[in-house]
Amino acid sequence: MDRYERTLALHRILKSARYPVSLQRLMDELACSRATLYRDIAFLRDALGAPIESEGEGGFRYNEKDAERFELPGLWLNSDELHALLATHQLLDRTGSGVLSSALAPLRGRIESLLAQQAGGKRWPVERVRVIGSYVRQRDEIAFRVVASAVLERKRLAFDYLARSTNERTHRTVSPQRLTHYRDNWYLDAWDQDREALRSFSVDRIQHARVQDEAARDLPDAELDQHLASSYGIFSGAPKANATILFSAKAARWVADEHWHSKQEGRFLPDGRYQLKIPYSNAKELLMDVLRYGADAEIVEPESLRQQARTLLQLALSAYER
Template sequence: MSRRERLYHLHDILRQRRTPISRQQLMDELGCSQATLYRLIAELRDQLGAPLEQDAEGRGFYYDRDLAGHFELPGLWISPEELQALLTARHVLGNVQPGLLEDELDGVQQRINQLLDRQGLDLSAQPERIQIRKDAGRPVPGDLFETVLKALFMRRRVRLHYHGRRRDDLTEREVSPQRLIAYRDRWYLAAWCHRAEGIRSFALERIRDMALLEEAAQELPHEQISEHFDQAFGIFSGPAEQTAVLRFDAEAARWAADEAWHPNQQGEWLDDGRWELRLPMGHPRELMMSVMSYGPDVEVVEPVELRQSVERALGSALARYRGGGSDSGVTADS
């Protein structure tokens, strides 16, 4: 039973009672612990305004009969986080490839619209009022996405052809899917690669084709997958091996300090207005790209390898601009 269902059930119990009901009886009726019961009572009384009273001995709970007739729970209440999730889900369902579970998803979307309508948000009448842009996202074929889901939950291996951007090559892999990850508006398959004998992540939009195999997937402990994907910054990082220290100039700090870089990040405001960020780092490639997006407004303090990599990249960019202006057709007057 969910928290919301327990609240409704508690309200119904108290509304129908003529005498106080004991704490133990409520716990048995709701199937919850004493701590959970007290949280429900506090929410019902303090947040929702129910006329909930406790008897003189402190053992029973009841509704004030003079006020109970004027109190009703709202038909539905949604937290800001839940509302955001519903809006996002509605957008995602509206952009699913036509034909992929079309009838089933249409019913789900209609139900979401009903929930939003109860909050006074009639999005069907004014859909242009909410826009969720996914400019950086890359489309994934519906049949491929469906095959990935089948392999994940049926626990079977897949054979795929993957185009790697870095080497610009097409390779055949047999993998055991472990986890599907939505990261920065892109989908990644975390899998055990039987050719490389290691954990790898595959961007779904780079998979050229995929076939579901009969062989059972090799199972990896959750801790091993979490160590590879969750401990360090980024999707390609691997286990956390170092701590990166970044210092943002005072102006850039107002943006960087509000970003969620990693669940285990640590930030500190310096006396001169700069912001220092510490976060776990594995492979530096992805962190380096994020650092470069801040240009001259951030300095890599540690580790030395990351600092040197950024320095070389900035030097190469500067050399290209200094030496390539005439070749590119750009002049000082243009």
């Protein structure tokens, strides 16, 4: 671990310890040498003002009188931790005054308490950091509660589903597996009893949901990951092909730092362009993400995907030729 992580870990150990902590235990937990440990202790005590007391060979501890009041100054959450807390806080705020608000109030209070600890006991100014949602769709909070209950209680679920792709209404009976939050919207991953296959359903298109008495069929996590997470985007299924996309040198400055898929392969070409390879099952979402780069992106293969992109671009161009 780096110095930041060691300092934070050292603070947490000494803050929670009721008795002096030995040098050996600190070296073991921080995975560092004696010399490094002494430097970290000196930094925590002298630079950050921690009330550290030495017990000789007995180890170190915080002064009992000052331990409760001392907190590390500034921000001691890493970017992932801060994003997780703030995203969860703002996600809870988006529930509004619906059926989930009272149930989630204690969780919101706990998050605010954790954030306050990072601000030395003061209120954390959450309005100073924004987590902006994009393309958030309206949903029925009652339907969401029923779906979530079926997932957690491991019960079968029956509902009417109005698919956006076909605008057709079908009745489904499923064994819920997972509730997925993806790109600011909720999806239900489930085993469809009639079709005998895994399917993903947009929760905002689920209507008249009812939890059944029958126990849900549980599928192994490995099978779920293989079917639901092996291809690009929210569309499930084993990969049918690998897409190769070339991005201009200008777009490469963004794309090279983006995470598109867990099994993506990317490399810079000698001329500054960036080549990205991605496994996919359904081309729809991949095409939308590639085409947003306009002339800075070119699908090289497979040819079928390249033709689909060409058709979409020609249709878009035709709309401006009237």
